[in-house]
Amino acid sequence: MSVFEVPGRGSALREASGRLRGVDLPRGTVEALTRWFDGADPVPPPGLDPERGAFAAAGYLDEAPPPRTATVTVAGRGALADAVAAALAGPGLRVRRGDLDSLAAADTDTDTNAVCAVADGPAPAAWTALDSLPERGTAWFRLAVEGRHGILEPPAVHPGDAGHADVRARRLAAAGSGHPHLLAYWDAAPVAPTGPGDHALLAALLAADVRAWGAGHDTPATGDLVPAALPARRRLRVVDLDTAAIADHALLPVPDSAP
Known part of the structure; x- marks a missing residue:
């Protein structure tokens, strides 16, 4: 204001x-x-x-207490992961680097409040091993790149939120008869043709989600200049890196089914 x-x-x-x-x-x-x-x-x-x-x-003064300080581990290598770590640095967040294997092997990590997995290419299936993080009290953020499209998966903050396995299942189902092609593309894991500007854009968007979580803002702000938006925990965000267009797709967890 x-x-x-x-x-x-x-x-x-x-x-x-x-x-x-x-x-x-x-x-x-x-x-x-x-x-x-x-x-x-x-x-x-x-x-x-x-x-x-x-x-x-009139509600114009924000009397809310400052957001807590949270420790965020960035899991990934390369320029995109470096950009994410840089974008997260600042008040309210302590940033450290890690890797998927050590995070998946640890039963608990009381020092980490959130994990950001970053891949400069399609998301690896190994990310599903960390879908249990919210059950341990750790928020779970994921960013990948497919060609010239950034993919920000819905943050999993509470037990039962959509994890990477849910995203894979929903996208394969939406692909219909083309699901073998999509699965093969993910397995091939080609490196994305991205540059510093792409990294900065995607890192800023992911950092915005992390900071909103840290401040307890689960519902996105709306107003005269922005349309109503889906909560981050309920949307898959696709960013066109050539036009900067952003499309948010509703995504819910896949319900358990009887065998």
């Missing part, structure tokens, strides 16, 4: 959703509030408790 002056028309407010509203405040008050909202002043400006109270009552 930001408060600013409109020349000749007084003050206005931009909501976090993107909506603009006029507000009836003197210029000095607007400047003092703006410095506070922007973080330039660490404490609320003196003498403006009524104004602050009005903003709080």
